[in-house]
Amino acid sequence: MPKHVSIQGFQGSFHEVAARQYFGAKPALLPCATFGAVVAHVMNGTAEAGLMAMENSLAGSILPNYLLLERHAIRITGEVYLPIHQHLLALPGITLAEIEAVHSHPMALRQCGEFLDRHPNWKLVETDDTGHSAQLLAENRTPGVAVVAGAQAAAQFGLHILVPAIHDDPHNYTRFLVLERAETAQPDPRADKASLYFHVSHAPGSLAGVLTRVAAHGFNLSKLQSCPRPGQPWHYGFHADVEFEEVTQLSALLTDLGPVTEELRVLGTYRRGSMATEHQTSLPTKEGTFLRSENWGS
DSSP states (O other), X not given: OOSEEEEEBOTTSHHHHHHHHHHOSSSEEEEESSHHHHHHHHHHTSOSEEEEEEEETTTEEOHHHHHHHHHSOEXXXXXXXXXXXXXXXXXXXXXXXXXXXEEEOHHHHHHTHHHHHTOTTSEEEEOSOHHHHHXXXXXXXXXXXXXXXXXXXXXHHXXXXXXXXXSSOSSOXXXXXXXXXXXXXXXXXXXXEEEEEEEOOSSTTHHHHHHHHHHHTTOEEEEEEEEEETTEXXXXXXXXXXXXXXXXXXXXXXXXXXXXXXXXXXEEEEOOOOBOOGGGSSOOSSOOOBOOGGGTTO
């Protein structure tokens, strides 16, 4: 169990909930304003592990985070699926008619597009974090401002849920990855999922050759994400998540993929995350340590 876990976000954020769901109450959480800072803590050893959101079932993938996986010697050692319930939070006593601006992380705003579109006069303000937005509203008590955040943020900072469940789809999930330094990460013999990065020749049928081999080995391709290759316009690398029954099956697949790829890397092997139930979306009764961000340069 790590002593310190870096996360993007602050108290009351969904990253905090996901980290507590995966690691429990014991590790101290290091809040970071950016995903790059999350990875930096893992790389320089100030955190033994990091937690980073990768995709949301409504808003889609966070593409810059795939580049972080490509560029740094980190390993994926786990994943968390967290149901996301977004609410419109305001100061106690504030009514809907008084709202003039809504603050939140851009991904949270995107998840609530249908609701927000019904209020075209509201100014949408993108911030670094849902929980931090709630904290600033509670501290500054700015008139006419509401925030989009979870129920845990409302409880922690004394805000009122003005409109509950404003996300576009009730089945709203975010997938988080658990990260460790490549040099210290220990392989899990029970792994049944792997994250791969590869690129192929820029020729017709190249990608199909990879996908055909994945299918022939009986793997389930649960994710395929293309990402631009820096310095090579209109050329792409691919991130693929594959699921299997036994980790020993992976070696045969990698051997078969070698001849049809120009580069092939395993970014991590780990146990599949399970879809959390409703009662798992709040913080545990006994909260763990949450270190102030200014102490860690993030």
